[in-house]
Amino acid sequence: MVIAYIRPDKHFDAAHDQLQQINSYAISKEIIIDDEFIDQISQNKRLEERTHVTEYFRSKTGATLLVYDVWVLSTNMEDLIQMFSCLLKNKFSVHFIKQSVIISEQSSVMLVLGLMDQLRQQIQSESKRVIGRPIGSKSNSKFDRYINEIIVYLKEKKSVSEMARLMNVSRSSLKDYIESRELKQVAFGSLLPQAPENAEEQVINTIICPD
Secondary structure, eight states, X not given: OEEEEEOOOTTSOOHHHHHHHHHHHHHHTTOOOOEEEEOOSXXXXXXXXXXXXXXXXXXXXXXXXXXXXXXXXXXXXHHHHHHHHHHHHTTOEEEETTTTEEEOTTSOHHHHHHHHHHHHHHHHHHTTSOOSSOTTOOOOOTXXXXXXXXXXXXXXXXXXXXXXXXXXXXXXXXXXXXXXXXXHHHHTTOSSOOOOTTHHHHHHHTOOOOO
16 A cells, blocks of 8 residues: 655645655656545644554555655654654555655665654754745645646646636636646656665765764
């Protein structure tokens, strides 16, 4: 079973941005997504309060999890360690789209530590910035809930006019949305840059040790 896991966080990428990347990755790898889990619980909640997430993952032993970035699992390092440990113990295979790496119970411990240290550095960097919407991020749109439907239509080579009629929406608004979200690139798996051959090594090399 393949699961797309998305968790909005006001300090990071919005849900539709994550979904874009996950869909493009899945298409480029010819992966069929069976379920989509959007976790709307506040980013401030600890893992022990996110029982719907832990129960869901516990019921999907051996699944493949598609996640945009490490912070989607948790921005609390203690919770992240627990999530990594439990996902791997339950034989999950976790694809981190941004880093172009996959972790499983056979993965190098250095790869897992590298992913964790990347998040540590990211949180440290974010804490020094003025809080606000990340540069380049997009505001929410009424079309966000239809993104998967639009991608299917694009893959079927439907015109914007035809899609607008089927969805009963404005053609110009839909056209602007498709262009702003680069959904044509998403639909045909061309949004993502080519993954480096040494992606795991690159993650490991980002680890920063104290002076």
